Amino acid sequence: MTEDRARKVYAIDRGTVIDHIPSPLALKVVEILGVKQEGILTIGINFKSAKLGSKDIVKVENLKLTESVTDRLALVAPTATINIIEQGRVVEKRPIHIPREFHGLLRCPNPKCITNVEEVTTVFHLEGEPPHPAVRCHYCERLYKNPGELVE
Ligand SMILES: [Zn+2]
Structure with a gap:
């Protein structure tokens, strides 16, 4: 599946997209984030990625995850990128910060x-x-x- 298709198939209007998760860590990521169901939770495993070979994507609808929550991913998925979506557009893009x-x-x-x-x-x-x-x-x-x- 191409990058473009991965984006389109699981498009959300509002929420948080965690992209570039090394496969197969998507379920671990969901566990670490401790996401309670606030809408549709989409877990995509094994997309092709130029950067990582294969990657997982997690999309959490209707929930804007704060930096202190997403930075918990530093230990398992430091390459992940966080995209905050509002009205179908990316309004914020941030890397994972790795705390000491x-x-x-x-x-x-x-x-x-x-x-x-x-x-x-x-x-x-x-x-x-x-x-x-x-x-x-x-x-x-x-x-x-x-x-x-x-x-x-
Ligand atoms: Zn101890």
Whole structure:
């Protein structure tokens, strides 16, 4: 399917389009965004992409996702681009920003970590660069190489 066809077939009037998601991470992206149904949620998997080979696209109708929400995708889909659509047009285009720290986004897999014993907000520091990021727990200092799996 060409880029042009991908855009047309699933066109929405208002909402958020997350484009250039590496395949097959669309479902993971939906999970991370924690999108509650506000309209039609379209998930397209395996479109051809000059940049990525193949890509996924997620379209969330009637919902304008804020930057703090879409930046959660930094760990799993740093190449993704966010398009905000109003009246059928792109009114805002933004990349994913990659924060150096994640607060309250990930759960520490270490059962003895204080964040799993007491009510402490988790803090992870990014080490290494996407697409091969690792995160280190601020409290127990363990390093995790596949942080996309840790998202609550
Ligand atoms: Zn920890």
